[in-house]
Amino acid sequence: MTATKGLEGVVATTSSVSSIIDDTLTYVGYDIDDLAVNATFEEVIYLLWHGALPTKSQLEELTKQLAENAEIPAEVVNHFKTYPIDKVHPMGALRTAVSLLGLYDEEADVMSEDANYRKAIRIQAKIPTLVTTFARIRQGKESIAPRTDLSFAANFLYMLSGNEPTAIEEEAFNKALVLHADHELNASTFTARVCVATLSDIYSGVTSALGALKGPLHGGANEQVMKMLTEIGSVENVEPYINEKLANKEKIMGFGHRVYRKGDPRAKHLKEMSQKLTELTGQPQYYDMSIKINDIVTGQKNLPPNVDFYSASVYHSLGIEHDLFTPIFAVSRASGWIAHILEQYSNNRLIRPRAEYVGPGMQKYVPIEKR
Ligand SMILES: CC(=O)SCCNC(=O)CCNC(=O)[C@H](O)C(C)(C)COP(=O)(O)OP(=O)(O)OC[C@H]1O[C@@H](n2cnc3c(N)ncnc32)[C@H](O)[C@@H]1OP(=O)(O)O
Numbered sequence: 219m220t221a222t223k224g225l226e227g228v229v230a231t232t233s234s235v236s237s238i239i240d241d242t243l244t245y246v247g248y249d250i251d252d253l254a255v256n257a258t259f260e261e262v263i264y265l266l267w268h269g270a271l272p273t274k275s276q277l278e279e280l281t282k283q284l285a286e287n288a289e290i291p292a293e294v295v296n297h298f299k300t301y302p303i304d305k306v307h308p309m310g311a312l313r314t315a316v317s318l319l320g321l322y323d324e325e326a327d328v329m330s331e332d333a334n335y336r337k338a339i340r341i342q343a344k345i346p347t348l349v350t351t352f353a354r355i356r357q358g359k360e361s362i363a364p365r366t367d368l369s370f371a372a373n374f375l376y377m378l379s380g381n382e383p384t385a386i387e388e389e390a391f392n393k394a395l396v397l398h399a400d401h402e403l404n405a406s407t408f409t410a411r412v413c414v415a416t417l418s419d420i421y422s423g424v425t426s427a428l429g430a431l432k433g434p435l436h437g438g439a440n441e442q443v444m445k446m447l448t449e450i451g452s453v454e455n456v457e458p459y460i461n462e463k464l465a466n467k468e469k470i471m472g473f474g475h476r477v478y479r480k481g482d483p484r485a486k487h488l489k490e491m492s493q494k495l496t497e498l499t500g501q502p503q504y505y506d507m508s509i510k511i512n513d514i515v516t517g518q519k520n521l522p523p524n525v526d527f528y529s530a531s532v533y534h535s536l537g538i539e540h541d542l543f544t545p546i547f548a549v550s551r552a553s554g555w556i557a558h559i560l561e562q563y564s565n566n567r568l569i570r571p572r573a574e575y576v577g578p579g580m581q582k583y584v585p586i587e588k589r
């Protein structure tokens with residue numbers, strides 16, 4: 219038995235949810251470039267969960283179900299208020315809160331297909347409210363109840379700020395949600411599948427996935443990109459900053475990818491949005507810095523930007539606090555996790571690979587007084 223470090227190139231399951239072939243990303247066979255320009259996030263949720271784009275009435279039904287299930291239990295809101303609020307990262311709060319939600323869902327451990335679908339709706343609907351409620355509580359503000367007359371994207375921005383977003387903001391945020399929704403067997407999705415393949419419940423699957431997404435080599439990278447842009451501060455500082463990092467063999471967040479070689483197809487859409495929004499909000503330096511970083515890292519290391527690189531300046535331009543960037547990734551990716559969890563349940567087998575043992579050979583137990 220020989221281990222493959224990081225399971226690189228290992229095909230661990232079949233899936234009909236999304237694919238990456240020759241650097242092209244598709245959801246159920248629809249090119250992400252097509253969906254990014256044309257689809258609403260609600261349509262993408264339906265597509266991932268049902269394997270087909272919805273009809274008008276199917277979409278209306280899903281939209282209604284999501285809106286009706288967006289409120290979170292008062293117990294969860296009160297729990298947030300007990301956290302050491304200035305020390306807690308919102309991804310930790312979200313991971314804990316999704317686990318807690320499961321305790322207040324009477325169907326949490328009911329494993330029928332119908333019950334799992336009802337839970338899928340509830341989880342997808344409530345995650346945005348968890349993020350915005352936590353964000354407001356830590357600012358000492360009242361939480362804002364979800365509205366049933368806004369799109370999924372607009373409702374999130376409304377619950378966060380208390381203001382209805384402009385059409386441009388809503389469009390940009392919707393596109394970001396569409397672009398982050400699913401990505402084949404990325405680390406958090408694999409985590410979710412491993413968890414539920416033991417026939418554990420859907421809340422456990424999503425909670426596990428949140429734990430994996432939080433890390434800076436995965437979803438946590440978007441916050442780190444913003445930290446880097448803030449540290450750099452101006453276009454003139456880019457070159458010395460990046461050169462020093464590369465000379466020290468440090469990773470530049472938002473670059474590189476395990477699967478893409480030529481580049482992440484999502485990045486160009488986010489780049490375009492970054493240019494538009496940074497200009498619109500009078501902060502073009504964030505786009506200009508990003509372009510310069512991109513030139514240097516791609517030029518010197520042949521590493522193209524991934525989805526996390528330009529999303530940082532997009533979210534910053536939307537006025538979103540930097541430590542909410544990864545929770546926002548989760549708001550979208552929950553749809554993909556759930557699609558994979560449902561797919562796993564429908565054709566389950568325990569996921570249990572092997573390890574190549576590289577520790578000491580056979581040893582004899584030594585009594586403690588003789589060690
Ligand atoms: C949503 C997402 O999860 S997208 C990814 C988000 N993560 C990031 O942006 C973090 C920065 N990027 C990385 O750490 C990596 O590129 C990953 C984790 C995305 C992919 O990792 P892997 O496929 O395991 O590649 P690995 O980390 O082994 O890197 C291979 C080589 O490229 C280098 N490299 C990879 N990414 C970077 C980077 N961002 N900056 C500088 N060098 C890099 C490594 O140092 C390594 O060089 P070496 O062979 O000389 O040691």
Ligand SMILES: O=C([O-])CC(=O)C(=O)O
Pocket residue numbers: 400401403404405436476477524525
């Ligand atoms: O697929 C991956 O390894 C990471 C990624 O880009 C994602 O999850 O969107």
